Amino acid sequence: MSSNKTVGLSTRMIHSGRNPSNQLGAVNPPIHRASTIVLNRAEDLYKDGVRTYGIGGMQVHDELKNALCALEDANHCLITESGLLACTLPIFALVGAGEHILLPDNVYSPTRRYCDRSLKRAGGSVSYYDPTIGEGIADLIQDNTRLIMIESPGSLTFELPDIRAIVAAAKARGVATALDNCWGSGVYLRPLDLGVDISILATTKYAGGHSDTLSGALLLNDANLANKLAEASADLGLCTSPEDASIVLRGLRTMTTRLKVHEKAGLEIAEWLQTRPEVSQVLHPALPDNPYHKLWKRDFTGSAGLFTFELKPSSKQDVLNFLNSFELFGLGFSYGGYESLVMNCDPQLVYRDKNNLKFDGPLIRLSIGLEDVEDLKADLEKAFATLPQ
Ligand SMILES: Cc1ncc(COP(=O)(O)O)c(C=O)c1O
Structure with missing residues (x-):
């Protein structure tokens, strides 16, 4: 089974x-x-489509x-x-050389x-560009712009761009789009269905799920673009x-x-944090009062x-006292694993355009794992108790 839309996604992921x-x-x-692959027939040594070396994958x-x-539901994939x-x-x-890319101001900072x-x-x-720019992106596209990167949501401050408006502007100028889909993971956001050319996954995160692999994937429908990416991968x-x-x-x-x-526990904890006197706001797009909730x-179709x-x-x-007091939440940068993580993320905002940032207090990012929610709340409660009343 490959891409049979008549069965649910869980079934597909079990049987594909x-x-x-x-x-x-x-x-x-x-x-x-495998590096070397030995063939049975000399005729196959230079034949297209025959697996001749391990670098092409097994x-x-x-x-x-x-x-x-x-x-x-992609036609092409590179890992x-x-x-x-x-x-x-x-x-x-x-x-x-001589070509141009547009990146959102909140892009994953190593991409920047x-x-x-x-x-x-x-x-x-x-x-x-300001990730909330929407159709205004049209004014930033230059004749030599070849790619517009999109990230939804931004992985620290959780802005949601208007993907459809950006894609429409890109298509009008023949510019390719690529969306970092690490949060939606292909489960809760399907960028190709929205007209995005390249869906980017860090399968390190929710796909891997156990914090024991580093890996990624590119999903596309356009054969020409897929070929360009495959050539670049082969060249390297x-x-x-x-x-x-x-x-x-x-x-x-x-x-x-x-x-x-992850979704249920994340939402429960996000809602609980909204009631805490130590917290000024929770940046989670599935909360009804979040400015990006409509988008x-x-x-x-869901939230990570x-x-x-x-x-x-x-x-x-x-x-520092707050962060050092956690027992269940690990102090760490990643997400998507079975274990919960916490870190302060505002030190990473140094690259950002200050006009796009309106925070007075420190930002704490949580990756909610698969532990019992009450235990995670108790761990957070203990950390809140370290703050001056
Ligand atoms: C939004 C985003 N994109 C890409 C990556 C890169 O993934 P990896 O850690 O597999 O290099 C990360 C990792 O944290 C990320 O948060």
């Missing part, structure tokens, strides 16, 4: 990307560790691509060694760093290990089920377990 009759009856595809890579295509590489590969492939450093060194140029010699491919494929089997728990309802809240103004030491 494996074929026991080709796997000695084993439920899951095998892990082949059975487990093929099956992972099938399952990822089924996730977002990468990290989510960051899934963000930077389209830029490497599509934006060259790639453009400011490597893209500029290669002769490309970059402009940043990129290849994901079969173990990582297998880990991500295993994670996909339970991702929709896990996300329901979220229009484009998303990652969100941020703003503490009332506090000293640096108060924030």
Whole structure:
């Protein structure tokens, strides 16, 4: 089964990307560790479509691509060694010397760093846009703009762009669009259905789900664009290990089920935080009073377990005491794993345009894992108790 829309997404994720009759009856595809592949016939050495070297991927890579295509109903999939590489590969492939890219001001900061450093060194140029710009993006598109990156929501401050308006403006000028879909994970947001050309996944996060792999994926319908990305990947010699491919494929089997728990627990904790006197606001688009709630309802079918809240103004030491007091929440940067994480994220806003930021207090980002919600609340409560009353 690949992309059979007549069955639900959970069913598809269980039954895509494996074929026991080709796997000695084993439920899951095998892990082949291979560089050299020996062929039976000399005629096959230079024949198109014959697997001749491990760098092109083995059975487990093929099956992972099938399952990822089924996730977002995509025709083409590339897998990468990290989510960051899934963000930077389209830029490497599509934006060259004398060409231009538009990035949202809230873009994942290593993507920003790639453009400011490597893209500029290669002769490309970059402009940043306010993620809430909507159709106003049309005024920023230049004749040499080749790619518009979108991120929804921003992974620290949770702005939602108007994806449809940005895509319409890009299409009117023949510019490609790529959307960092790490939060929606292909489950709660399907960018290709909204006309986006490239959906970017850090499968490190909810697909992997266990904080033990680094991996990414690019999903597309356009064969020409997919070919350009595949050529760039081949030029660079990129290849994901079969173990990582297998880990991500295993994670996909339970991702929709896990996300329901992340979603429910995340919302319950977000709502509870709104009642806390120490908190000035909660940045979670599924909350009805969130300024992006309408857009979220229009484009998303659910919410991940990652969100941020703003503490009332506090000293640096108060924030450190707060963070150091957690027992269940780990102090860490990532998300999407089974374990809950906490960090202060406002130090990462140094790159942002200050006009787009209106925060008086420190920002705390939570990734809600699969623990019991009451235990997570108790851990948060203990941390709040460290703050001066
Ligand atoms: C929004 C976003 N995009 C991309 C990435 C990159 O993923 P990876 O950690 O797999 O490189 C991350 C990682 O935190 C992220 O938060």
